[in-house]
Amino acid sequence: MxxxxxxxxxxxxxxxxxxxxxxxxxxxxxxxxxxxxxxxxxxxxxxxxxxxxxxxxxxxxxDATPAPAAAPGPGAAGPGGGMVLGMLAPSATYYFAEVIRGAHEAAARAGARLILRISDYRPEEDHARTEGLLAAGAEGMLVAPGWRRPGDPAAFGDWITSLPVPTVLLERQPAAGSPLDALDRVCSDHRHGVLLAVRHLVGLGHGAPLLMARADSPTAVAVRSGYEEALSVLKLRAPQDVIDSVPAELAPDGFEDAVLALRDAVTSGVATAALIHNDVDAIQVVQRLAELGVRVPEDLALIAYDDEVAALADTPLTAVAPPKREVGRHATELLVERLAQARGTGGAAPRRHLSLLPELRVRSSCGAPLG
The missing domain is CATH 1.10.10.10 (Winged helix-like DNA-binding domain superfamily/Winged helix DNA-binding domain)
Structure with a gap:
């Protein structure tokens, strides 16, 4: 391979x-x-x-402590007695680059060393990569499994609860009542982020916006469920079914079908606003819509989700920005606290589920005054 x-x-x-x-x-x-x-x-x-x-x-x-010449065994302290933290992430680019940066900064401030493994969104390899972190001396674990589909937590998640070190889940929300639900975790509240976007568009005078979204990541699944909840909270009805989005570079025909479905919804008057996950897709959608005669924001008010590159579009995109760096920072601080407790330097504390709220960054694509 x-x-x-x-x-x-x-x-x-x-x-x-x-x-x-x-x-x-x-x-x-x-x-x-x-x-x-x-x-x-x-x-x-x-x-x-x-x-x-x-x-x-x-x-x-x-600002990070270099690795020792020989890797210590599991549970060993890092150079100078500092903690060694392991981090499993599905990617080191795009969304998770900021999460990793936040974790790295927090580890450095705590005098700890952060070691990283990347799963490349292959959940079947998560366990082995985490074992590699333990073998490299990790005393505690930050885990963002490479789940992509709704069934992945059940198929590739049980091993996390058996890890022999304190563990904090990152940007993953297991099913309520499942063993994983008892772990510490730090997540972005994507449902709140979607509600911000829908409420903003409705406040500008639009009806319920359309949703165009992927279905290949936990964030995408959370955005979809958040959309249903936002419409319920605001007592709105979806103008039509969610438009399934796919990456243009991987499935050009599927991407074209999604854009044409959005174009038809606009030209037929079904919708005047849309929320698109993610902002890379949103930029490509806006470019293709322009070629098809649909202008943003004149014909379609648009908000993107993720805010990685949304501000760089020809028409800067209004976007929901999850607090990615803060997720990494807070999760690392929580893990350091757990390790201090395990070392006997702090009292025991209840497990925590920490949800951080995204913000809406208003730009040109929704047709609102900048602010």
Missing amino acids: RESAAERHDRLLDLVRERGSARVSDLASLLGVSPVTARRDVEDLAVRGLLDRVHGSVSWPR
């Missing part, structure tokens, strides 16, 4: 951790990739604050 970019990034980070610093040309040789690929990977990781880059070399960030 061909190695994904996320897996290659994971190996690159491991190499730099082990050495403290390395030349990009040496990393290319060790990774078995071209120098161009290695430079591109290094630039990507440096932009996200996961590496420092200077004059053809890279080093572990200055």
Whole structure:
């Protein structure tokens, strides 16, 4: 199986951790990739604050504790007695780049070392990657499983409750009453984010907005359920069924069908507003709609969900922004607190489910005054 970019990034980070610093040309040789690929990977990781880059070399960030020459066993303390925190994330790009950055910053402030594994949204590999973190000395775990479908928590989640170290779930909400529901967790309240968007569009004089959304991630599922709840709270009826969205680069025909369905809803007067998850899709939708004669915001008021690149669109997109960096920060602080309790330096405390509220960033695409 061909190695994904996320897996290659994971190996690159491991190499730099082990050495403290390395030349990009040496990393290319060790990774078995071209120098161009290695430079591109290094630039990507440096932009996200996961590496420092200077004059053809890279080093572990200055505010993080470098790895020891030999990895300690499970439960061992990091250099200088600092805590070692393991983090499993489904991706090191896009949404989770900010979550990782927040966790890294909080770990550095606490004098802890954060080590990372990426699952590339393959939940069947989550357990093995977490075992790798434990073998590398992780005393506590931040876990964002690579779930993509509604059945994934049941199929690929039981192992999390058996981890031998304190564990905090990130951006994942298991079924109420399930064993995973008893774990500490820190999440964005996506239902609140959707309600902000729907209420804003209705406040501008629109009827219930259409929803165009993916169905391939926990965030997408939460946005869909949040949409139903928002309409119920505001006593609105959906103008038509949710339009299923797919990535344009992976399924161009499916993407075109989704855009045409939205175009038809606008031109027929069914809807004058829409919420689109996510903002990469939203930018491509706006571009294609313009080619089909539908203008944003003149013909369609639009809000995107995620706010990763929404502000960079030709017509800057109003967007719901989950507090991604704060999720990583609060989850890490909670894990450090749990580890302090386990070391006997703090009293026991109840488990916590912490929900952080997204915000609505108003730009041009909804037709509202900027503010």
